[in-house]
Amino acid sequence: MRELSLNVMDVAQNSVRAEASLVRITVEESEKDDRMKIEIADNGCGMTEEQVQQVIDPFFTTRTTRKVGLGVPLFKLSAEQTGGSFNIQSEKNVGTTTTAIYVPSHMDMTPLGDIDSTVKILIQCNPQIDFVFTHSTDLGSFTLDTRELREVLGDVSLDTPDVLEWIGQYLEENTQNIYGGASL
Amino acid sequence: MKSLAELKAIRDRAKAQLDLRKENPNAARVLVGMATCGIAAGARPVLNAFTEEIAKRGLTDSVTVTQTGCIGICQYEPVVEIEIPGEEKVTYVKVAPEMVPRIVNDHLVNHNVVTEFTIGAIQK
Numbered sequence: 371m372r373e374l375s376l377n378v379m380d381v382a383q384n385s386v387r388a389e390a391s392l393v394r395i396t397v398e399e400s401e402k403d404d405r406m407k408i409e410i411a412d413n414g415c416g417m418t419e420e421q422v423q424q425v426i427d428p429f430f431t432t433r434t435t436r437k438v439g440l441g442v443p444l445f446k447l448s449a450e451q452t453g454g455s456f457n458i459q460s461e462k463n464v465g466t467t468t469t470a471i472y473v474p475s476h477m478d479m480t481p482l483g484d485i486d487s488t489v490k491i492l493i494q495c496n497p498q499i500d501f502v503f504t505h506s507t508d509l510g511s512f513t514l515d516t517r518e519l520r521e522v523l524g525d526v527s528l529d530t531p532d533v534l535e536w537i538g539q540y541l542e543e544n545t546q547n548i549y550g551g552a553s554l
Numbered sequence: 555m556k557s558l559a560e561l562k563a564i565r566d567r568a569k570a571q572l573d574l575r576k577e578n579p580n581a582a583r584v585l586v587g588m589a590t591c592g593i594a595a596g597a598r599p600v601l602n603a604f605t606e607e608i609a610k611r612g613l614t615d616s617v618t619v620t621q622t623g624c625i626g627i628c629q630y631e632p633v634v635e636i637e638i639p640g641e642e643k644v645t646y647v648k649v650a651p652e653m654v655p656r657i658v659n660d661h662l663v664n665h666n667v668v669t670e671f672t673i674g675a676i677q678k
Contacts, residue, residue: 376593383588383623441590484598491601495588495621522561526568531614533564534605540556 373483374408374472377445379492381410381468384425384441386496388414388466392517393492394502397485402508404475406482408449411467417460425458445470452476486541489514493537497529503541505548512544580639582617582662584608587633589624595631596650597621603651604634607658617662630673636661645673 371377378395385393390412398407417425424430426446431439446456449470460466472479489503493516500520504513514537516528523533586592586601604619627633630647636657637643644667646657653671660666669675 371594376598379588379598380590380593439590444590487598487602491588491598491621494605494619518558519561522558523565524569526565530564530568531605531609532568533561536556536561536564543555 371444371448371480374448374480375483375485375488377441377448377470378408378410378485379488380441381445382488382492385410385412385414385466386492386499388412388416390414390465390499392500392502395489395492395504397482397505399474399482399505399507401474404473406472406474407469408472409467409469411465413465416462416464416466417458418462422458422460442468448472448480451478486538486545489541490534490538494529494534497527505545507548507550509550510548512548514540514544578615580616582636582638584617584619584662585622585635585637586619587624587631587635588621591624591628592631592633595628595648597632599651600632600634600649600654603654604658607654608662611658611663613658613662627673630676633673638662638665641665646671647673647676 371380382393382395392413394409394411396407396409400406425439425442428440428443442458445468449456449472452473453476454471454473456471457469458466485505489501493501500516502513502515502517504511519528519533519537526533584604586597586604588597588601601619601621608614608617608619622635625633627647632649634646634649634657635643636646644661646668649671657668657671660668
């Protein structure tokens with residue numbers, strides 16, 4: 371994967387398939403501490419201890435159309451190759467939390483990339499699921515919580531084009547802010 | 555800054571159009587393969603390109619863009635399937651964002667399949 375945001379999109383879809391109703395995506399960047407954390411937490415069907423071991427294995431997949439499952443192994447590799455760490459916490463019928471810790475100054479660090487686009491597409495393609503996206507840097511943080519949007523929108527779906535455009539702009543403006551860009 | 559008040563205005567506008575969109579059984583579907591293979595091959599900009607092109611042409615009521623999983627032809631990703639009710643499903647392979655306006659114009663608007671981009675053309 372060229373960007374970590376693509377790994378996030380991939381792994382978040384495991385949450386979708388696990389029939390989660392709420393997916394939390396957290397990105398914590400700290401230049402000061404030379405650390406970045408990406409966490410994807412869901413309230414889906416969860417896995418047994420044995421299944422957790424299996425998903426880390428590239429030659430395991432629950433799918434029948436092919437024999438390899440590279441989503442989790444690639445995500446794990448992206449973190450470990452920077453000297454970071456990777457962890458999956460899961461409990462059957464409770465949910466799964468996947469955490470990747472990075473050392474951004476490492477030569478093998480993959481750029482985060484367009485995480486906003488990932489979040490927007492996840493909402494667009496799964497309007498029935500709630501997403502809570504939190505992004506923080508040394509300069510500040512912001513959160514997009516689709517449950518709050520839903521409260522305002524009533525029965526208007528999150529994947530309505532105008533709503534998606536609003537979400538895109540909201541993410542863009544807030545991202546600019548926490549990266550220290552000029553406020554508009 | 556974007557505010558929730560602004561979102562409220564969007565809601566009121568959208569409500570008026572809502573019924574139209576929900577109850578359109580003839581809506582065409584654009585399915586972009588977004589499993590690990592598709593994402594790695596560049597499916598995300600392709601999905602964005604479809605969303606933008608369809609919005610630009612005002613087709614949002616008659617075409618929905620969504621994602622699908624891996625259909626087992628990872629070597630041809632990004633794969634895009636187009637389903638128009640009453641017509642045969644078409645599978646486009648190795649789709650790049652630059653190809654999207656033509657697929658939207660020829661296939662979704664004018665119902666002419668862009669044969670050279672389909673899986674049939676590549677396998678020959």
